[in-house]
Amino acid sequence: xxxxxxxxxxxxxxxxxxxxxxxxxxxxxxxxxxxxxxxxxxxxxxxxxxxxxxxxxxxxxxxxxxxxxxxxxxxxxxxxxxxxxxxxxxxxxxxxxxxxxxxxxxxxxxxxxxxxxxxxxxxxxxxxxxxxxxxxxxxxxxxxxxxxxxxxxxxxxxxxxxxxxxxxxxxxxxxxxxxxxxxxxxxxxxxxxxxxxxxxxxxxxxxxxxxxxxxxxxxxxxxxxxxxxxxxxxxxxxxxxxxxxxxxxxxxxxxxxxxxxxxxxxxxxxxxxxxxxxxxxxxxxxxxxxxxxxxxxxxxxxxxxxxxxxxxxxxxxxxxxxxxx
Amino acid sequence: xxxxxxxxxxxxxxxxxxxxxxxxxxxxxxxxxxxxxxxxxxxxxxxxxxxxxxxxxxxxxxxxxxxxxxxxxxxxxxxxxxxxxxxxxxxxxxxxxxxxxxxxxxxxxxxxxxxxxxxxxxxxxxxxxxxxxxxxxxxxxxxxxxxxxxxxxxxxxxxxxxxxxxxxxxxxxxxxxxxxxxxxxxxxxxxxxxxxxxxxxxxxxxxxxxxxxxxxxxxxxxxxxxxxxxxxxxxxxxxxxxxxxxxxxxxxxxxx
Numbered sequence: 001x002x003x004x005x006x007x008x009x010x011x012x013x014x015x016x017x018x019x020x021x022x023x024x025x026x027x028x029x030x031x032x033x034x035x036x037x038x039x040x041x042x043x044x045x046x047x048x049x050x051x052x053x054x055x056x057x058x059x060x061x062x063x064x065x066x067x068x069x070x071x072x073x074x075x076x077x078x079x080x081x082x083x084x085x086x087x088x089x090x091x092x093x094x095x096x097x098x099x100x101x102x103x104x105x106x107x108x109x110x111x112x113x114x115x116x117x118x119x120x121x122x123x124x125x126x127x128x129x130x131x132x133x134x135x136x137x138x139x140x141x142x143x144x145x146x147x148x149x150x151x152x153x154x155x156x157x158x159x160x161x162x163x164x165x166x167x168x169x170x171x172x173x174x175x176x177x178x179x180x181x182x183x184x185x186x187x188x189x190x191x192x193x194x195x196x197x198x199x200x201x202x203x204x205x206x207x208x209x210x211x212x213x214x215x216x217x218x219x220x221x222x223x224x225x226x227x228x229x230x231x232x233x234x235x236x237x238x239x240x241x242x243x244x245x246x247x248x249x250x251x252x253x254x255x256x257x258x259x260x261x262x263x264x265x266x267x268x269x270x271x272x273x274x275x276x277x278x279x280x281x282x283x284x285x286x287x288x289x290x291x292x293x294x295x296x297x298x299x300x301x302x303x304x305x306x307x308x309x310x311x312x313x314x315x316x317x318x319x320x321x322x323x324x325x
Numbered sequence: 326x327x328x329x330x331x332x333x334x335x336x337x338x339x340x341x342x343x344x345x346x347x348x349x350x351x352x353x354x355x356x357x358x359x360x361x362x363x364x365x366x367x368x369x370x371x372x373x374x375x376x377x378x379x380x381x382x383x384x385x386x387x388x389x390x391x392x393x394x395x396x397x398x399x400x401x402x403x404x405x406x407x408x409x410x411x412x413x414x415x416x417x418x419x420x421x422x423x424x425x426x427x428x429x430x431x432x433x434x435x436x437x438x439x440x441x442x443x444x445x446x447x448x449x450x451x452x453x454x455x456x457x458x459x460x461x462x463x464x465x466x467x468x469x470x471x472x473x474x475x476x477x478x479x480x481x482x483x484x485x486x487x488x489x490x491x492x493x494x495x496x497x498x499x500x501x502x503x504x505x506x507x508x509x510x511x512x513x514x515x516x517x518x519x520x521x522x523x524x525x526x527x528x529x530x531x532x533x534x535x536x537x538x539x540x541x542x543x544x545x546x547x548x549x550x551x552x553x554x555x556x557x558x559x560x561x562x563x564x565x566x567x568x569x570x571x572x573x574x575x576x577x578x579x580x581x
Contacts, residue, residue, distance in 0.1 A: 045425075048429040049429060050425060050428055050429050050578060051578040052578075070431050070433070073429055073430060073431040073432075074431040076429070078425075078426075078429045080422060080425045080426065080429075082421075082422030082425070083422070084421065084422045084423040084424075084425055084426030084427075085421070085423065086334070086338070086421070086423060087421070088338055088341050088342060089334075089337075089338075097330055097333075097334050098430070100329075100330035100333075101327065101330045101331070101430050101431070101432055102430065102431065103327070103431070145426070
């Protein structure tokens, strides 16, 4: 549905994105993750035919964004980061205006606008001026605008920003409901959002895609070692630390915090993703210490994200040849 | 035909804010109360005197004494009114972020531009229609020739179109409406004063500058003469700046 090949965009001498290549299949929900200025919005603006890439090509629904930009625009619904609203229009007036430009036949216009308002929970404010609405409602008006013509492709730049938790949950549900035959690309700062909504995540940093996979696989594959959370009770914490480090297959041990004068929590990381839980348990019990808790810990998406985007430059080349790109 | 929604939206937005009404008021007040009735009153006094003095009677011409002045004044008021209407056209879209919406909707840049241009032009036409009350009053009391009035209005529409095109172009360069308005004033005043320098630039240069003066092309219209040269000047001027606007919109996106 969406094919991007070697997209590069320069703003003057600085590259916003470089050699971005990816594909999105019909019906997929893909999340763009990345710090501010990583190139998420730039990529989206290219896909929506707002501006052309400096080099590389992108095709949306089979149409080239540069040569068939009107065809692309017809098939894409776009919610930019700054929700584009006319403050002096009413909600329904604004949506009617969009419907008119979108060439929705006159007979269907009213029904379609009403439908979009209902989907986004806007019926109660349909006659209010957009300028008088709260941020949450404005965000929803923006979303209704993007959905109005039932596009094949939805591109949403930070769709849940500025909403309260209840609204966030509603919007997420709405996006999930939309999926199916529709393709959705969304960008976000909120990592759990990706694991919740998206079938696939692409992590973008400094204009390059550094990883792309399902959130689950990303979590699993990017873990360098197996991590175990331990809580141990014993008289001498230094001795415990030493004993844990002595277990075969342990890469490093960290004392996380002290729980009581006698007990402390530790984080043990194993080498080569080896499961060393039984060895650790045996070591502790054999020395007569109390094993209060032992649990394998998944690396959260946050940690993976931070790890990827704070990578040292020298590791960049290794990243590119990694299987996640 | 996809310019129509943009046209309607812009027109609605002028009339849903006070801007159009305020401008209409000042336009009517300045042209009417201030200049028109002053001129007209002078004409009426002269015509009373003319009943005693045949020499005056010969010099009396309502078209020359009142109507030509009226159009001159309207042109000047337009110079101050139209930049206030055009300043927001693209600057506001950029500031609001709706720029991004406009250029990801399935509509060509040219259609957007056309919708916006025609919307302001319609407001201009309404303003001019409002001013028709003065020739109307005159027609009740005297016998003006209708033809110079018609060409005068045509000249106003063409001149206004040129102002609007320039104003839209400037608006597409900035996201600050105030800067757009003042830069438009600056350019229009330069175009107004071209040719005033004829004393010291040499004969050829003076002639060229005079031809570029945006107001001097109005003279023939006000006399009731429809000269192709002047019509073409205004049309080319308008198209040239609309073309520049398209280029400016395009380049904004190439450069990000």
